[in-house]
Amino acid sequence: MRRWNDRMLKTKMFIAFSVVSLFIVGITCSIFYYKNTSDIQHQTFSLSNIISKQFSEMIDLYMRSVEELSLAISIDPSIQNILFDFYKASDPVEKEVVGYKLNPILFNFSYPKTYVQSISIYSLDKHLYQYSKLVEPKPRELLSEEQLKEFSGSLNREPFALLPSAEVHADKEGSPERVVSFIRKITKIPTQTIIGFVSIQINVNAFNMVLANATANELESTMHVLIVADEGRIIYENGSSPNEEARFDTRVFEHTGSEGELRWKDTDYLYTFVRSSYTGWHTVILIPKHVLLLKQKRIQDIVLLVGMLTMLSIAAVSYLLSHQITLPLNKLMRHMSRVELGDFSHRMEYAGRNEIGKLSRMYNHMLGSISRLIHEVYESKLAEKNAQLSALHAQINPHFLYNTLNIMKSISRLRGIEEVAEISESLAGLFQYSMKNLHQPVTLREEIEHIGNYFKIQQHRFGSRILLHCDIPPELLEASVLKLTVQPLVENAVNHGLRRVKAGGRITIRAAQAEGVLTLTVQDNGEGIADKEKARLEESLRKTNPLNPYDEDSRGIGLLNIRQRIQLYYGKDYGLSIYSKPGEGTSVSLVIPLAVKLDSAKEAAL
CATH class of the missing domain: 3.30.565.10 (Histidine kinase-like ATPase, C-terminal domain)
Incomplete structure (x- = not known):
């Protein structure tokens, strides 16, 4: 392989332009690619945060509506009177008759609320009276003493309690449904003593109404929305019924940030979450990474295509430019080869005003100057010979003066004029010292x-x-x-x-x-x-x-x-x-x- 300096100028220009352009285009495309992918990820997190906050706020509105409904039931005079009659009755049959009076009242409360699946009234002696919208309702279940104690303890600290249900029911069409129980205590007015509990079962499928606009674009249509309790139980998952045994990794909620990456159901996701201070639930938005990778692949293809077109354009331009530069240079080299042989008569003919034109004119002036200097050298050599002769002649005078001073010193001493002799000797010494190699x-x-x-x-x-x-x-x-x-x-x-x-x-x-x-x-x-x-x-x-x-x-x-x-x-x-x-x-x-x-x-x- 030949050395770089031995290569032709055209080849070096083409390689240099290509390498530099490849480096610049590569750096530019890389920055553009990583900047856009970073922007996409940032925008995804921003959109996901907005959706999670909106969904969490909508759930809070639903639950506040349920809270208002539970409050209305708990302070309803008819329900309180029926509970008083229930506690007064001693015969079980009579208790059942009194309890059936609750059905029309609970019907009036639940009918306008489409998201309410059933309303249950629990007495303090574990009896249950339930109104359900299901065609085939679940058999009534009495509360155990432990459950009653748990309700009483938790409701003494909080105004209500939310209990995720793990049961799956079927409506007329047989589609799965899941409910969340909203429990509130019923207190006697005005003594505020507990006389029972009201439990409102909320159909979590009603949460789908919040996601009515979730199909606005490709990103929102592929995202997963989860509502997760503190212990990791999944209360709601859009698009499917959550598995009762499925648990969400609560370590995600312990991180300092509210966004990141995780693996869920053998799929990689980007996640954001918001915790509701009202319900204590976490609204988690999961966006599949393959959706972002697909967008990144599109950007990558565009960047590669633009980069290749730019490289080809730069290579073509560099080749044409190098050809335009080297063509007159080659012509100049041919003229200079004649100058090497001693022929100073040839001149460059280039009419352009660019650098090549200036170089051609300078070359012509240089040949004229060389021809002129050749003649001047002969004249300068003659002048130098004359100058050397003049310098030799000038050196005679200092030696003559030095010899004269020595003669003056000798004559002065012969005639006894010692001061003149001493001055002549000192002056001769000064002059001799100054003449030698300054x-x-x-x-x-x-x-x-x-x-x-x-x-x-x-x-x-x-x-x-x-x-x-x-x-x-x-x-x-x-x-x-x-x-x-x-x-x-x-x-x-x-x-x-x-x-x-x-x-x-x-x-x-x-x-x-x-x-x-x-x-x-x-x-x-x-x-x-x-x-x-x-x-x-x-x-x-x-x-x-x-x-x-x-x-x-x-x-x-x-x-x-x-x-x-x-x-x-x-x-x-x-x-x-x-x-x-x-x-x-x-x-x-x-x-x-x-x-x-x-x-x-x-x-x-x-």
């Missing part, structure tokens, strides 16, 4: 000797008005420094700091080292620098850097030159600093890396 480091000892020659000349000018003192440890005399970095500082001190001193002028040169850094300080006790002038000088030092030459018209050219040389040679972490106070003198410090320059004898010994 950019090569020297030892601090050599720089101090050069300063000594300079100071000898100045003493002939100032006499004893100024003195030079060196405070340099012997081990630092072999330290490496750049040539002519300390002497200009001494010259500045003489020309600026001590120029007006009549007597007692002093220049001190100090050297110290710490942590691999050498600090050289030149201090004078002259007039110092005014604050305004010092601020201007510090600003010039701050703006000047190795890549930004200093302004020749600015003040402190010597200091700026020294700082540039130090930073060019050692780096921007090194340089110089100025401390001055008017009337107290000036101190300039050089900071450079500490390096010891060994002489040739020591190097040979090592």
